[in-house]
Structure formats: structure tokens, C-alpha cells
């Protein structure tokens with residue numbers, strides 16, 4: 001096994017170490033003293049979404065949650081898949097990674113594994129996350145890395161002009177595509193069953209599950225913030241209407257209700273029941289359905305490193321030396 005850490009330490013004298021520690025402390029103090037505002041999280045790219053798109057609300061709420069936490073944009077990475085929602089990272093002043101359709105979660109997990117100090121946020125649509133990318137969700141959940149996953153659910157494929165998605169209600173006929181294209185499913189409506197994505201994620205064992213609505217800006221910023229604060233995989237179901245292809249603003253304004261004030265966020269079975277019942281009742285509840293802290297993948301990896309390397313650091317060189 002390589003002696004990289006020991007050799008590095010030997011090379012560094014005590015006065016130099018003190019100087020480095022002083023510089024690190026100074027950099028930390030400067031970081032703390034910088035009070036950021038919303039505009040620090042706006043990129044130079046103006047959003048290209050249709051007027052009235054719910055995604056504007058999600059973007060504003062995320063920027064507000066980042067500003068309230070005064071996070072350094074250089075420490076934030078937003079990873080997205082493909083869809084109108086997938087454009088979000090371009091509009092935020094932070095690192096962004098716009099990957100292929102349905103693969104936001106694998107990429108986000110790789111970023112977090114490579115640098116656990118980063119705040120990693122994955123964003124995408126209902127199609128990106130629960131059609132093509134649906135197989136990745138349970139595995140990201142069971143890994144429980146400290147990642148916030150915001151699913152911007154408009155119950156439709158927005159980018160590709162109005163096809164039904166896994167969260168489109170069964171029987172839905174009112175999907176207007178464009179003046180030159182016919183209505184989607186004009187005869188019997190959508191034939192497939194609708195996935196209950198909130199219930200699915202709770203059943204998968206997710207450590208934080210919440211729902212919020214893009215028309216309720218303050219509440220959405222608060223909920224996304226709670227997801228960011230949660231040490232583990234946080235799922236935020238951000239209902240975000242697509243007024244161009246499936247305008248749900250009016251019905252959703254009627255059907256959004258806060259969870260009861262005395263809601264017990266520690267009861268997974270009750271959370272599943274609530275997520276199932278509300279479908280029949282025709283309502284959406286907003287707030288934190290479930291939250292519990294489990295050890296994260298990063299914590300568990302530290303234990304593996306400790307067993308494998310003892311006091312030595314796990315470095316690529318040390319790993320390569322094992323195969324030399």
C-alpha cells in the first residue's frame with residue numbers, strides 16, 4: 001500500500017502548516033462574511049420557458065432557498081435531464097450539468113461521490129424521472145446520498161409538445177398539442193394508469209418526501225430549503241403546471257391543501273396512506289409527508305475507507321499501487 005499521505009506530511013514543515021491553516025481560516029471567514037442575495041444566483045441566461053410556465057416559480061423558489069442558506073454558488077451543482085424542466089441549471093449561477101434524458105440521478109450521484117462537500121441538486125420532469133429514468137429513482141433512494149431531487153411535475157411531456165406522461169391522469173383528453181397537431185388521446189383519453197409518484201418514493205424508503213406547488217412561492221422556497229437542509233436523499237415533488245400543453249392552474253389552485261398542522265412526519269405508513277387516499281379525494285397535500293435521518297452513503301463509505309486504509313487517505317495513487 002502506498003505511503004502517500006505520510007510522505008506528504010513529512011514534506012510539509014510546521015510553520016508552513018500554520019500559515020496554510022491561517023489562510024484557510026481567513027478564506028472561511030471571508031466566505032461567512034459574504035451575504036448573498038437572489039441576484040447572486042441568477043445566471044446571464046434568461047429563461048426560455050413559455051409565459052406563465054410553472055417552472056419559473058420553481059426556479060425562483062430554488063434561488064431563494066439557496067440565498068437564504070447563503071451557499072457559495074461555487075459549491076453548488078445542479079444536474080438535470082432533458083425536458084423543459086431540464087433547462088433550469090442554465091438559469092442559475094452555480095455549476096450545472098445537463099445530461100441525457102432520464103439520467104440526472106446517476107450523474108448527480110457521481111458528482112456527490114466524487115466531492116461530498118458539494119451541495120448537489122438534481123432536477124427534471126415527470127417524464128425524465130418516472131418514464132425513461134424511472135429505474136434510477138429507487139436506487140438513488142436506497143443509496144441515500146445527501147442530494148435534493150426536485151421533480152417538476154406538470155403531468156405531461158412539455159418539451160416534446162404535449163404527450164401524456166406516467167403522471168397524466170387516466171382518461172385525460174384535454175391535452176392540446178398545437179394548432180397544427182391534433183389533441184392527444186381524443187377518443188377515450190389516456191388509457192394507461194397514472195403513477196402515484198409520491199407514494200412510490202415513500203414506499204422506496206426515501207428519507208425525506210415533500211410536495212409543493214409552484215404558485216405558492218414562499219411555501220415552495222421553504223420546502224425546497226428543508227430538502228436542502230435534510231442530510232440524505234430528499235425528494236421534492238414540485239407541481240409545476242404547463243399552461244401551453246396541459247393547463248392545470250385552476251384545478252390545482254382548488255385542490256392544493258396543506259397537510260394537517262399536527263401531521264406526524266415520522267410515520268411512513270401514514271404517509272403512504274395519505275398519498276394513496278388523496279387521489280380518490282381529488283386533492284394534493286403540500287408539506288413534508290415523511291422525514292427521518294438514516295446514515296448516508298457518504299458516511300458509510302468513510303467506514304469502508306477507514307477499514308481499508310486505516311489512517312491513510314484513500315487516494316487514486318494508493319488504489320493504483322494495489323494493482324502495480
Ligand SMILES: Cc1ncc(C[n+]2csc(CCOP(=O)(O)OP(=O)(O)O)c2C)c(N)n1
Nearest residue numbers: 082083084085101125126127128157158159
Ligand atoms: C433517449 C431520449 N428519448 C426521448 C427523448 C425525447 N424527449 C425529450 S424531453 C421528453 C419528455 C419530457 O417530459 P418531462 O420529463 O415531463 O419534462 P417537461 O418537458 O415536461 O418539463 C422526451 C420524451 C429524448 N430527448 N431522448
Ligand code: SF4
Nearest residue numbers: 049050053084158242
Ligand atoms: S411547453 Fe409547458 S413546460 Fe415547456 S416551457 Fe412551455 S409551459 Fe413550460
Ligand SMILES: [Mg+2]
Nearest residue numbers: 125126154156
Ligand atoms: Mg413534464
